[in-house]
Amino acid sequence: MNIKYQLYGFLLFIALVSLSSCQSAGGNQTGSEYMPDMAHSVAYEAGVYGYYYNNRWGTEDDLYKMVQPRNPINGTIARGYAGSHQAEGGRGISYKANGSVPYYYANTEEDRTRAIAEIINNPYPITKSGLEKGKQLYNIQCAICHGEKGDGAGYLVRDDGGKYPVQPANFLLDDLINSSNGRYYHTLIHGRNLMGGYSDKLSYEERWNVIQYIRSIQAASKNLEYSEKTNTFNTTDTPYAVVAAKKKASESVISSTDTGIDSTATMHAKDDHAKNSHH
Numbered sequence: 231m232n233i234k235y236q237l238y239g240f241l242l243f244i245a246l247v248s249l250s251s252c253q254s255a256g257g258n259q260t261g262s263e264y265m266p267d268m269a270h271s272v273a274y275e276a277g278v279y280g281y282y283y284n285n286r287w288g289t290e291d292d293l294y295k296m297v298q299p300r301n302p303i304n305g306t307i308a309r310g311y312a313g314s315h316q317a318e319g320g321r322g323i324s325y326k327a328n329g330s331v332p333y334y335y336a337n338t339e340e341d342r343t344r345a346i347a348e349i350i351n352n353p354y355p356i357t358k359s360g361l362e363k364g365k366q367l368y369n370i371q372c373a374i375c376h377g378e379k380g381d382g383a384g385y386l387v388r389d390d391g392g393k394y395p396v397q398p399a400n401f402l403l404d405d406l407i408n409s410s411n412g413r414y415y416h417t418l419i420h421g422r423n424l425m426g427g428y429s430d431k432l433s434y435e436e437r438w439n440v441i442q443y444i445r446s447i448q449a450a451s452k453n454l455e456y457s458e459k460t461n462t463f464n465t466t467d468t469p470y471a472v473v474a475a476k477k478k479a480s481e482s483v484i485s486s487t488d489t490g491i492d493s494t495a496t497m498h499a500k501d502d503h504a505k506n507s508h509h
């Protein structure tokens with residue numbers, strides 16, 4: 231074999247390779263590449279299935295599965311949800327301006343039981359304005375069935391003489407009085423049997439306003455007090471007066487420690503200054 235021909239062949243091969251690698255990429259094609267699999271990563275774009283034929287990672291099916299929409303992990307806080315709203319009384323309660331707060335209890339009997347067991351405290355302190363808002367919302371949204379007094383004898387039941395197919399709950403019964411706030415909140419989100427849910431009609435704060443108002447009717451029926459000042463009705467809802475007193479107490483503690491910290495901070499600053507001036 232003539233070494234000269236081998237050399238020509240080799241040069242021809244080099245020329246062809248370099249020519250073919252000169253095909254540049256355009257808007258609709260990737261161009262030709264030699265060993266492309268390291269030059270391009272698998273392109274992920276949320277919700278977009280763009281199969282890249284030069285891809286060597288996995289099968290076409292694997293890639294297809296990877297771009298399918300997935301639910302966020304439980305406990306994920308969406309952007310914009312983390313803002314802290316200072317509710318009356320200074321408790322930081324985070325929710326979005328549109329009142330949307332994630333709720334991790336499904337519309338099943340099992341999750342209802344869990345909600346009743348786990349959702350205990352009303353996150354808002356009892357306030358006069360909250361009760362007023364709750365009353366207004368209750369009379370608009372609930373009273374037609376549950377009655378203005380909360381006795382389950384609302385307009386639809388009373389006037390239509392049984393035309394409404396089921397009896398709305400009587401909030402004045404001991405069963406409902408003794409139930410946790412979770413029973414109410416869960417019902418407001420998912421509804422219950424023939425009652426529809428109110429998650430799209432009442433915001434997070436409004437749901438709790440309504441629950442507070444129901445509690446105040448229940449308390450009145452038992453001659454107990456449930457107000458901004460005192461709560462002799464249950465232990466799960468805090469009157470604003472208690473929150474305000476606690477806040478005041480902690481503020482005076484903070485201001486007294488503040489002065490302590492200030493004086494030491496000044497001392498350290500002086501020390502630093504003295505040290506620095508030696509250099």
Ligand code: HEC
Pocket residue numbers: 368371372373374375376396397398399413414417418422423424425426428440
């Ligand atoms: C269209 C009529 C109707 C309206 C309006 C309505 N409810 Fe009801 N509600 C019912 C009926 C009927 C039941 C009984 C459901 C059952 O137990 O089968 C019920 C049951 C309940 C229960 C008890 C659920 C349980 O765990 O047993 C709660 C709490 C409740 N409603 C709260 C409310 C609140 C708060 C509002 C207003 C935001 C409201 N409802 C508006 C008809 C209504």
